[in-house]
Amino acid sequence: MNVKLTAIDLDGTLLRDDCTVSKSSLDTIRRALDAGHCIVPTTGRSFENARSEIFHDFDDIPYFINANGTVVTDGRTREILYIKGFPPGIASRIYRLCKKYKTYIEPYAGLQAYMETEGIRHLFASGLPESYCTQLMRSNIECADLSALMDDTQVPVSKFHIVCEDPEEKVRLRQELAEIPKLNPISVVEQNLELVYGKLSKRDGLSFLAERLGVLPSEVLAFGDSNNDYEMMEWAGYSVAMKNASQRIKNVSKYETDTNNKDGVAKALTSFLNL
Template sequence: MTIRLVAMDLDDTLLRDDWTISPRVVEAIQKAKAQGVKVTIATGRMPISTRPYAKQLGLDVPVITYHGAMTQQAVSGEIIFRCVIPSTLASEIIQDVSRQGIYAQIYLKDRVITQTFNEWSQEYARIASVRIEEADLSKLLSQEPEGVEKILCIAAESDLDKLAPFLRQHYGNKVHITKSKPHFLEIIEGSVNKGVALAALADRFGIQQQEVMAIGDSFNDLEMIQYAGLGVAMGNARSEVKELADIVTVTNEEDGVAEAIERFVLNINV
């Protein structure tokens, strides 16, 4: 099997726990690119938070952001695909989430907006290195003609595990609900996910499904790992992800992305 396209999640996959990319991973990616392999990022992050890593790796290709709700050219920022949660639906969801006492923030292109700052917004801003705006979400959504890329709910995992079934029951296939981290419940438009976006990208490049490798660690990576000809779970991945992956590499702290690329793209015995 020849791999011609590699898609990597960012947090807890490509990135170490300190949000840096190890030299070994950088080297493996550069060698793969030198062989003509397309390498991209598929993340739940917003474009502005993804671009520094794409630039560090020299990835002048479309990158998948917002779990597949937006695909942008990495360097220029040209939007190739965008799919939003309609404003009226987003407003309903925000109200339901707020009634349950759960913190939420909305994403509008490269803006992050919340109703009221708290410890969750401070922690998120630190992790993602972005500025979070504070605004009346109901008023803002009533003035937004299209919609938002994503709604993120942040809370203890036990609280999110109660919220998710409620949202699925009320909104059905209008939205796609997933987790990227134990305390991050992510909501996007119902027809998109990382797998759908990766399939569209492979088609754009004229690459067959069996020539795609996808690497990830959490629930939001499941669809792309299942789509790919070779689905790779990180050693630190959720057990549910490991069970559905074709192989399990080592952890993000042990250069799991590099190991996978070396073995299956560069054909180096590691």
């Protein structure tokens, strides 16, 4: 296989259900990097979270694609190479709607993700695994109020991750958000909503990076498991769904590997990259 760029989703893909990565998987990624392969974490998480929580021992990862493809960063210099934020006024409108409900509001801007102190209790009351919630909080910047961030044009908000404490409130909030032009809220887990502007997705960040590196879609290997991976998996020449992936992702993928809890990424990398 002629693979020149490998994009790996994190949650539900490389990460096990407890938000950890096995030594075997990390060792496999190390072998791939040492062999000269371009390994790119491609995630809904912020750069700061992915870098500090997952890849803290990997200074040589060349690029990160974060915030559902709206931010691409040089992993060695931390330079933002690409960012697509919400137009003026849209982030504020989203924020005001979310504040009407019992929500944890997590906007992403540049390398960072932010959270309001008040919303933390809603996050832990939502039913999401405590290990996931705790890991988010370790890297997020906590603020009493996020309204000023909404209108920052220097480093615009490019993604919202919203967690709803009450399932019925999530339904109502999703309906209200969908009334904002060019918003298409998606859910990756039962409790959450993820928002980017228009139809931006991981595919956009990945195609930007591929073009920058002179790599064709047919030379890209992508791993994923859930809704925010769909466009990337459809676009990549080699798409590998996890055994635990949604049926929608399996339907669009060309290959399938083992589950996230059984080193599925490591097994496929070993085979596809001849490690």
